Amino acid sequence: MDHDHSFRLNATAPPIHRASMAARPWRGFARSLGDAAWAALHGLLLGPARQRLAGARSADAADRPAWQRVAARRRAGLVLLVALSAAGASALLAHGLPPLRSAPLRLLQLGLFAVLFAWVCAGFFTAVMGFWALWRGDPHAMSAASTGHGSIDEDARTAIIMPICNEQVSAVLDGLRATCESLAATDAARRFDVFLLSDSNDPAIRAAEVAAWERLRNEFGAAIRIYTRWRRRRTKRKAGNVADFCRRWGRDYRYMIVLDADSVMSGECLVQLVRLMEANPRTGILQTAPLACGLNTLHARSQQFASRVAGRLFTAGMQYWQLGESHYWGHNAIIRVAPFMRHCALAPLAGHGGLSGEIMSHDFVEAALMRRAGYHVWLVHDLYGSYEQQPYRSCTSHTW
Secondary structure (H helix, E strand, O other): OOHHHHOOOOOOOOOOOOOOOOOOOOOOHHHHHHHHHHHHHHHHHHOHHHHHHHHHHHHHHHHOOHHHHHHHHHHHHHHHHHHHHHHHHHHHHHHHOOOOOOHHHHHHHHHHHHHHHHHHHHHHHHHHHHHHHHHHOOOOOOOHHHHOOOOOOOOOOEEEEEEEOOOOHHHHHHHHHHHHHHHHOOOOHHHEEEEEEEOOOOHHHHHHHHHHHHHHHHHHOOOOEEEEEEOOOOOOHHHHHHHHHHHHHHHHOOEEEEOOOOEEEOHHHHHHHHHHHHHOOOEEEEEOOOEEOOOOOHHHHHHHHHHHHHHHHHHHHHHHHHOOEOOOOOOOEEEEHHHHHHHOOOOOEOOOOOOOEOOOOHHHHHHHHHHHOOOEEEEOOOOOOEEEOOOOHHHOOOOO
């Protein structure tokens, strides 16, 4: 479909290009353990076939990227450092504690101290390795500085999607306007389309969204195509909103950049994300490290200052441990649409109670499903121009 010719200034959305995004039912924890046990038993019973299977696995291991072997060694080192630190500190505490009449209480106290000290140690060593990576560099990490300057294929169309639900309209559209203005200043704006995906059920808010979208669309004209879509049936919250977009228009785009209602991204950052995806075809998700911004209370300003000073240090440290097996925070990230549609649809959890039904923390699960499908998930610490507001009661009113 030729977007340049199909775009009309009065179009709320492009022509629908239907595609399937079917979820694979979960096997469940117990069944998964049973499957693993059966596979192990079946392998033992196969005899010569097991040897051929072992040879195939060795060949697969040899074909793995070098960073996967490096990541395994790094994580083993992290576990060892954390365990030794927690054990040493717990031994010192046990030596210095006065005797207690109840041995179980003493063990409980030491156990809680060991767990909490290990948690602190994990953050400490993450910051230390982040400092090392920023100072000396990391040859195995993905870097925008080294791989983000290639060309973008003419067919590499990208959708910028912003799912919203009963938000403060002026704040949302001001942020989206800033993103569009910055994108329009680049030479790649024609490869991007912007979608405002509304799940709002408040009639007044919905009317304000439409009016603000019309102003934004008229402001940019054909320079940037800005569409809107309102879902009448708000199934599966934000994950369902994104999936609805994928089923309607996902086939028209190679990538999608997911924003939150409080997200702002620079045009150069958006273009760099696409360049990185083009240079790394096995990457399924690229996550930026958004900086906090936009609030003026004393607490928020202190948090924003802390994120400027130490945020990138911890981000580089997480990248050092995770490499291409990172996590996804659900926004300010780029996703390869085809494998996302094929592998990352979310089925409801079986059962009853709070741990059943629709998945709330969809982003971490989607990253895991992308990794299970053989694609890499990277957190890139040196991509600048990615921002978000901190959660603040008066700035948002989700009712998803």
